[in-house]
Amino acid sequence: VVELYYWPGLPGRGEFVRLLLEDAGIEYVDHARRADGMKRMLALIAGAGAGLAPFGPPFIVDGARTVAQTALILHHLATKHRLVPEDRAVEALQLQLTIADFIVEIHDTHHPIGGGLYYEDQKPEARRRAADFLAARLPKFLGWFERVLAAGDGKHLVTGVPSYADLSMFQVLAGLEYAFPNAFERIASDIPLLMELRDRVAERPRIAAYLASERRQAFNQHGLFRHYPELDP
Numbered sequence: 445v446v447e448l449y450y451w452p453g454l455p456g457r458g459e460f461v462r463l464l465l466e467d468a469g470i471e472y473v474d475h476a477r478r479a480d481g482m483k484r485m486l487a488l489i490a491g492a493g494a495g496l497a498p499f500g501p502p503f504i505v506d507g508a509r510t511v512a513q514t515a516l517i518l519h520h521l522a523t524k525h526r527l528v529p530e531d532r533a534v535e536a537l538q539l540q541l542t543i544a545d546f547i548v549e550i551h552d553t554h555h556p557i558g559g560g561l562y563y564e565d566q567k568p569e570a571r572r573r574a575a576d577f578l579a580a581r582l583p584k585f586l587g588w589f590e591r592v593l594a595a596g597d598g599k600h601l602v603t604g605v606p607s608y609a610d611l612s613m614f615q616v617l618a619g620l621e622y623a624f625p626n627a628f629e630r631i632a633s634d635i636p637l638l639m640e641l642r643d644r645v646a647e648r649p650r651i652a653a654y655l656a657s658e659r660r661q662a663f664n665q666h667g668l669f670r671h672y673p674e675l676d677p
């Protein structure tokens with residue numbers, strides 16, 4: 445059984461791992477939903493486990509191995525459970541690492557100065573950062589992913605095979621629509637293949653069941669994707 449550690453109360457980066465686990469039908473314990481989960485998580489970060497202590501969540505304990513870094517967790521699980529063909533593993537990881545870069549920039553729209561400061565203490569900077577993000581970075585990232593689909597089979601980011609990168613892109617698009625509904629509506633017609641990918645992922649039987657379950661957490665104002673109307677004019 446895979447043990448997942450993440451902050452309670454927000455989907456955050458933990459959700460990318462949950463989507464893979466749910467879609468693959470891998471049994472897991474979600475410590476974010478357990479009363480003692482946070483305490484155990486902090487102890488492991490402080491070095492209570494065997495091997496390399498994680499810098500931060502999400503991380504998993506999978507048998508004797510502790511694995512941190514979202515993209516690496518997905519790569520590890522996909523390799524172990526043969527979810528992505530061996531000769532396509534590097535492509536999947538490259539896509540996921542680009543998603544990781546994208547996520548940092550999405551997060552930094554509301555925390556451009558410091559992750560440890562309140563949003564309220566960096567509002568003017570957040571406005572400038574979000575404006576540049578929506579004008580330049582959002583179309584650049586989404587445009588690249590759309591071209592990846594167009595150059596391949598049109599359906600999967602790793603062409604020809606479903607992969608965790610598709611699941612993560614579903615989550616990114618859902619989060620962007622929550623955080624920036626106006627900007628998302630403007631850009632949606634430029635990314636038809638990504639929009640279709642999002643809908644197809646939501647219809648995958650295990651994902652559909654997960655999304656309808658109480659295990660799925662709604663986006664909220666604590667996570668990576670936050671909705672501040674003033675950042676989405």
Ligand SMILES: N[C@@H](CCC(=O)N[C@@H](CS)C(=O)NCC(=O)O)C(=O)O
Nearest residue numbers: 456457499500501502513514515544
């Ligand atoms: N590159 C890491 C980033 C991990 C990360 O930033 N985790 C956040 C929660 S989503 C955290 O709590 N980090 C602790 C910190 O930055 O101090 C990944 O992709 O997993």
